[in-house]
Amino acid sequence: MPPLPPPSAAPLDDLSIHDLERLLDPVTTKHGNQLTFRNWATTFRSDAAAVFRPRSVQQVRYAVELSRRTNRTIRAAGAGHSPSDIVCTGDYILDLKGLDNVLDVDGDSRTFHAEGGILLRNLHPILLERGSLALSSLGSISDQTLAGALSTSTHGSGVTFSSISTYATFLDIVLPQPGAPVVRVSRSEDQDPDLFHAALCGLGAVGIVVGVGMRAEPVFKLEEEIFTMRFDEFTKRWQEIAESAEHVRCWWFPQVARVKISRLNRTNKAVTPGPSALSSYLQNVVLAKHIHAVALSAARYLPALLPYHAWFMWTFREQPGPVRWREFFAGIWARVSGSKTGGPWPRIEELDQDGKGAVAELPFHPVDPATLPEVRPSDVSSPSFDRTDSNESSSSKLTTPDDMLTPPYTPPTQSPVNEAVVVDRPVSPASDLELPTSIVEEVEAKTAVKQERTPMPWPILEDKPTYRVDLGVKIFNYDCGFPQYTYESCIPYESTGAALNELHQWHTHELAKPGYPLRAHFPVEIRYAAKDEAWLSPTGSGPGCYLGAIQYRPFNLPVPYREHFARFSGTLFSLFSGKPHWAKTHTLTPDDFRKLYPRFDDFLAVRERVDPKRVLANEYVKRHLLGEVPTEQMEHQGRRWKERFGVALTAIAILVYYLFFDSSSSPTVSTAVPSAQLANPSSLSRVSPSSPSGGVEPVPAPISPMTTQSSLETAAPTFAHSDVSSLTSESTKSADSTSAAKVDQKTASKASTATSSTASSRSGQEKSGTSGQTYKGEATFYFPTELTNMMQQNGNAGACGDKNSDDALICALQTEIYAGGKNCGKEVQITRTIGEGGSVAVTVADECPR
Known part of the structure; x- marks a missing residue:
């Protein structure tokens, strides 16, 4: 069935500014607390001159046209999950969450058409109910709006799965031009493909995305396998692990040199029962939130506690299997006593003695991506997988749309089973290695093997893997805890091992310093994404690995993070041409982006074509895309909209004093x-x-x-x-x-x-x-x-x-x-x-x- 036509766009020429204000009055906030925009992490805020909360595309057009005529900046806001000032402005904010309708779901063609303001968490049940469909890949949360997720190149994890925007088939965009026209863009030559590829990661700078057409797939269940490894063993096998399942995501705990690995595959198995209510409460609330927050709060004043707390959380929450009390206390004693051996602690003496130990002297300067090794043609971008389980019927096989670059891949199931099942194991697209699974012995290379209760192929696993099965969205998403500062960088896929080793050596030196002045929280998240086509996508030039650092804010309190993030991002940018996630805070300039993104100037040309009056250009756009802020002022300007926690806390204290x-x-x-x-x-x-x-x-x-x-x-x-x-x-x-x-x-x-x-x-x-x-x-x-x-x-x-x-x-x-x-x-x-x-x-x- 063909998609619905784009929204109608009646001329606005006969409307005066007063008429536009009158038509917008029912959805306009002009004073009070609702003028304040705060992101989810409460790290950035801005007070707008007016906030529009449209319920229709026509009202979006009125707001954009009013902004253009009055020379005001207008920025689209979604759920506010970007930990940066990408939305912040002192002029107009356009809150799109009222545009939350799913206009069409077609189960036969496996497509849907939704308004851009719908939250992903509200989209999932509608797709399931009306078409038995689901999105092929998701990030850690589903709290973003659909348009916001596309506009910042939101991604999940999987070497054959690109960012979410890859699955878009068309976009309906309101342009900041005379009359605020609504245009439909797509890959078709007659529907402005340049604007389409620019808007797939448009940062809200090339138009207001009010409608999205996307491909989905039949609703699926995922089986998750979780196991842990020592960091040194993980870095030797990172590629083998990354390519061992449809979706692989990892969490590195640098203080204890351990990695937690999650492998996800589609399955037809029954949903496994979850933990008891009491167990879930103790693990996910008492331990993961309350105890974790109290310990991190204490570490604000005693940073030397952080390594011990990392070992505590690893032992009692992250590591699968029973608690190893003897090993836990032995690790504590090893660090307290200053022992040169024992415990989980990485030590300088254990680093490679090849001169790389002097990580503190790393230079920080831009590196031309052209100087890095090119990704081999066989690397991930051209999957050659049999994308079905052997026990699936032919009717359930996924078809490959012509406009999808990285179709889904379904390898064999992985958890132990009671009876033998013949499984055709695919060959890795990026190496000659066999894709390992948790249920096969390495005996019948590239041939059918039997699936039985056999041990993992890696003898270095610290624990017996755990398994669970549930609907895909419930496995993809998890609780991210309390507010946090975050930074994420995308490096070329083939540089993953080298980058992890570089970060490990730097962190090991910091861990050896008295008092642990780095104050780094944990974990570092490791995720993978395939090449896509958005001009500003971090994986637009090839597959990539996303490395994400985090600094939690216990009880919403500020914590030190700038020095940590500056070194983390600087190492990845200077040595591996790491590209910051567009939703995160960074200090890169247009000159930096020209070296990282071959189509950056093409993006700017499209932006200038659709927005010559710079209606959509707030401080973030002017700073990072247009180059209107001198380099030496980047950091200062980037903090204009920072939330001033000291002022807020002091004000509350003074207010309490006067009241009581x-x-x-x-x-x-x-x-x-x-x-x-x-x-x-x-x-x-x-x-x-x-x-x-x-x-x-x-x-x-x-x-x-x-x-x-x-x-x-x-x-x-x-x-x-x-x-x-x-x-x-x-x-x-x-x-x-x-x-x-x-x-x-x-x-x-x-x-x-x-x-x-x-x-x-x-x-x-x-x-x-x-x-x-x-x-x-x-x-x-x-x-x-x-x-x-x-x-x-x-x-x-x-x-x-x-x-x-x-x-x-x-x-x-x-x-x-x-x-x-x-x-x-x-x-x-x-x-x-x-x-x-x-x-x-x-x-x-x-x-x-x-």
């Missing part, structure tokens, strides 16, 4: 003073205090930690301004959506002529004999002066519920200090401490989440 311990009624003021509701915030310009010319500065200064000054006498908490910028009359776009005290022209001229300024602490002042508090931090506020006509409130009430006149002296407080409205109506004094001085008293009338 302080007898005065003075409100607590946050480090950022936003404005009352503005009808047209884009009419204001942000002026850089540090700019000699007073020019417009598009990036606000970072928020400083907030500190309190004790025993101060003020009418209310006071902001003292350490620097002031001159007034600009140019009507330009505000750098962010935060705003602050509204002051009439007369009062403004007495207090300050500044458009904005930055706050720092000062001593208190006396007024009415009441006690208050002065805080150190930053505040942004605007004085209307000649811009008064641009700051009308249009009868809108603030969060406090009262409507104010346009010349009212009012302000908005940060959410933590707004305290659910407890400070509404109270007075706050804002004081300038340089130049002519002066101050102004304003009334709390609104809430701002920043």
Whole structure:
């Protein structure tokens, strides 16, 4: 059955900006907490001028057209699982989760058509119910939106399985061009294949993906086999292991030099019963979350605990089989006593004595990928597998679509069985090695063998493997635990062993240092992906191995990670041309990407063609794709939207103090003073205090930690301004959506002529004999002066519920200090401490989440 036609796109030329705003009003958020975008890990946040939550493609078009006409940036947001600022903007955010319909499922052709905002976890049961279909490969979670997973080259693991975007057959995209047209793109020559291949990993920079057509396969069960190996044995056999099953994923625990391996194959076996509720709770909640979080919290102050904790988690959770108490305590004693032998600990003395031990002196400079060994033509990209189980009927065999580069592969089942079954073992596509399984002896090479209860072919396994069978999605997905910092790099497939050894040597030297200053968490995830066709896919040039580092944030607390990630990413990038996962935080520039991606300039050409006004170009796009940020400023600019945990925690502590311990009624003021509701915030310009010319500065200064000054006498908490910028009359776009005290022209001229300024602490002042508090931090506020006509409130009430006149002296407080409205109506004094001085008293009338 042919796919449904693309959504209709009626002309928008006859609609004015006011008409577009009116049509979007039911799905628009203009104030309050919902203006704040936070990613899942709560490591990045931004406060938008408006958030649109469309329920139809037409509303998406209205939002994109409004952004284009008003010169605003708009960014599509999904589930927020990217641990970077890829979504963050101070302009418009387009929350696509309302576009969650599955429009068509065709079980015969094994295809489906869904809107881009549907969460993968909601897509799975619909495909199962309406077509008995399932996605061929998945990552660790299914919490992403479909469009988000495609746009960042989300992947699973398997040497013959590419990223999820490979299975897309067409995309429906809203373009940021006049009239916000909806176009359908695909591999067909008459449907803009260049835009299709750019959008398969488009980072939200080439259009808004509102519809996706994809291939699937008949719903399947997976059998998972889990076993462990020592790291040195694993690196000798990494390729053999990677190619031994349909899907192979590994977790390396560098502190104890052990690797946990999961091999997945499709099967017709019955679903195995899961563990008891009590056992599951103890393992997956008490141990994996509570005890793990407490130990990692303690390691924030005593990093030397981390190796011991890694050994504890390996022994009691990760290693299959019974707990080996004697071995566990022997390992603890070996490290405590400083023994040169015994225990799981990797030691410098055991490293290869070939000069590579001096990993600390590794150079960090870009390496041209052309200098690396080329992937052999036979390596994985051209599978020659018999993709069915011998016990499957011919009707269940998977067909190979013409447009699919890496069709699924199904090797023989692997767990022990009671009766012998003849299995035709395929030959590895990347080597002359036989694909090993857990149930065959290496006796009948490249011939039919019998499947019986025989030991694993590798005598170095530490444990007897464990097995389970369930639906594919339940095996692919697992609980990732609590929030975390993550970094993932994709290296050429053939470099896997060398890269792991390089990281191992570096980490072993760090482990030998007193106190373990590296503070690395565990594990390092190892996954594989086949070559695909997306221009910006990390595996677009050939098969790859993804290596992922992780730093958990126990109880949502920050932990050190920058030094660890910088060395981890630097080693992989400089020595192996490692490509960062697009969803992760990195500091690579367009020049770096040109060396890594042969089609990078083609991608930029398509991007410029579909978005000449740069409507979709936020700071992330400008920094990494367009090269508008100097290299020396990359790291600083990349942290503009970082969540300031110190400020947040301090604000909570101060709020608790005033609510429960302080007898005065003075409100607590946050480090950022936003404005009352503005009808047209884009009419204001942000002026850089540090700019000699007073020019417009598009990036606000970072928020400083907030500190309190004790025993101060003020009418209310006071902001003292350490620097002031001159007034600009140019009507330009505000750098962010935060705003602050509204002051009439007369009062403004007495207090300050500044458009904005930055706050720092000062001593208190006396007024009415009441006690208050002065805080150190930053505040942004605007004085209307000649811009008064641009700051009308249009009868809108603030969060406090009262409507104010346009010349009212009012302000908005940060959410933590707004305290659910407890400070509404109270007075706050804002004081300038340089130049002519002066101050102004304003009334709390609104809430701002920043």
